[in-house]
Amino acid sequence: MEPKFIPSQVEEKIYKFWEEKGYFKAKVDKNKKPFSIILPPPNANADLHLGQTMYVYEDIMVRYHKLLGDEVLWLPGADHAGFETQYVFEKHLQKQGKSRFDYDRDTLYKMIWDFVINNKSNMENQLKRLGFALDWSKEKFTLDPDIVKIVYKTFKKLYDDGLVYRSERLVNYCTKCGTGFSDLEVVHVERTDPLYYMKYGSFILATVRPETKFGDTAVAVNPKDKRYKKWVGQEIEVEGLIGKFRVKVIADEAIDPKFGTGVAKVTPAHDMTDFEIGKRHDLEMKQVIGFDGKLTAIAGPYAGLRVKAAREKVVEDMKKKGLIDHIDENYTHTVSTCYKCNTTLEPLPIPQWYVRIRPLADRAIKEIKAKKIYFLPKRFKKMAIQWLTNFHDWNISRQVVWGIRIPAWHCIDCDHGGIQEWVITDGDKPEKCTKCQSTHLEQDIDTFDTWFSSAQWPYATLLSQSGISNFKFQISKENSENDFFNYFYPTSVMETGYDILPWWVARMIMMGYYVIDKPPFRLVFLHGLVRDKKGQKMSKSKGNVINPIDMVDKYGADALRMSLLFGAKEGNDISMSEEKIVGMRNFTNKIWNIGRFIHLNQIPNPNVKFQMSNTILKELKKEFEEEKKAYLKNMKNYQFTKALDLVYDFLWHRFADYYIEQLKDDLRTGKIDVLEVLRSVYKENLIMLHPFAPFVTEAVWKVFEGEEKSILDSRFMIQDSRGFIHES
């Protein structure tokens, strides 16, 4: 044995050994208890970041359950990450002086496909470098044909059940990224903008968006506002920049009499509230801002200007005409921005597909309250319910090429008074329009929100394992012919960062119950965010990012893994620093050297007699039993940090610093009882440590037991109250 543990010499060899010997492969074994986790699928085109190394919690659970003797499935996957990936790819194109508009849809899709597939193995290799005991034979990609098929079927079922509908309401649209979003992707930013009090016919009213006035189709006041009562129902004439125009005065509860002058212009095409008012009063929609972020022809001479420039010009011209009463320069309000590029989002009228959320969310809330799904830490249960309670209908259409195209076709021939007839299938192009039998059908150009497919990930991945030809997609029924699915679904644990609770976890619960009538998982275990050593968020711009693979190269996977747990509580944010990883590297070396010392001295002297009466040995055995008991209790309760802490402290500061020092001479003189106790206590500690530090424990194990042996064949031996030792 080397005097130091050198991870780079053993890690890859050991991982390959595990894979080749099938230690990570799961199969249906009804004599064993199943334990299953679906890995949150990392973005296929991106490198792993430190946040994703937190999935080490899953590896800990997985290996722990293997050592308990359970049948374990940890299923890997990759996410096509629609909009995210397209965004990255566009940056990529920009560097070459190109843009996505230089290519047609199919070409662009093919290019992104190649880009992603080329990068996908990166992410996979990085998961392997971390030692994750994933069953690679079951890996899925969100764009695998069988997964796509399941996504289509889910969509069709939702549609058939009336839970998907098409609506022309306003969507938060990013004119730079060229797509609309769901509520969750909108980032609200506080901003100080001028509030313009402008002369508007007989009124003065306040607005931050004078450039949208060309789309005004009413003026609204609160019905209880006495000041303006007499005007309600009348039409007023307004002197505008492009001539006089007439609008109705309407009364609506949405108007706050205390805001501004209590009068508001109503622009149904560009403001969420105004849109609702417009619906209530049957107002016309005039779109002033186009999808390119420029004003439309309606704006007359201002057409073609971008929003910001248009606003400045409009204000300037209004000032000249004396239409600005005064300006409040210190008005603070919140503005919706794009989470990706920070551009101010425009509410624009685009037809999109929506999921009717209430029935799905209510079911999820009911089941969570009935404790069908548990949360750790407990506080996230409350958060999940709060989220599910506040969800609005979910816009699942994205104006993005990279993704699963929505299986909806509309008929070109029968345009019923502007309302399109849609035919939804589970993927195949329909033969003809159901209304007019026309064969002129055109597919929706939009793709699904990535989260729509990820929401189905647990059941989609497991259903697909039986092969696309014979999977059964039955609602509210047992998938009785799919053993694999029935054995591992519901999965045992969903472990992920708390930051995607609403985006992903809540939606998986909704979809899992809706499609399978069972929870997708029994327990939600949420980990915290990785921060730098000062507790600040890691970001490229701050330059405080730690690349996990660099750390693995330098200190070994075990060190990195343990540094993610050490001194942190499950679910809390964790401060990371290279110093911390160094500390854990030192521990892996300590583990190695304890083994080395025992190994070097394991030559029993036949002339020395057994001395089981040795009091230090008795003490050691007693302390070890206590350690192990506490360890198992903590592991069972998902208190992994505590379990690691226990072994760290025992092995280093008790076993090595105290007991070995005390027994050193006895060991060297070849006392077999001392050797055996030290050996067995040490080996049991290796097993306990294995979920945390799989490589060094396996490496030492092989030195002790032989190259072909694996610590993964070990089982926790538990002594019950009557003193019998058996597998747990």
Next chain:
RNA sequence: GGACCCGUGGCUCAGUUGGUUAGAGCGCCUCGUUUACAUCGAGGAGGUCAUAGGUUCGAGUCCUAUCGGGUCCACCA
């Protein structure tokens, strides 16, 4: 406007149903290297547990308020 988290030695954090002299890692100080490990060992300094009340025989731990830091949500033009 609503919700959540945090405030413990220089730094980053543990402290699970309230109970002996409040812990760890790193940092710092002193000492130690003939044969497992200097990626080591022995020893040490250092904390009014944010503040003020309250419950209790007893509170870092429960309750209330205040201050300070962070996060998330929210269609007031």
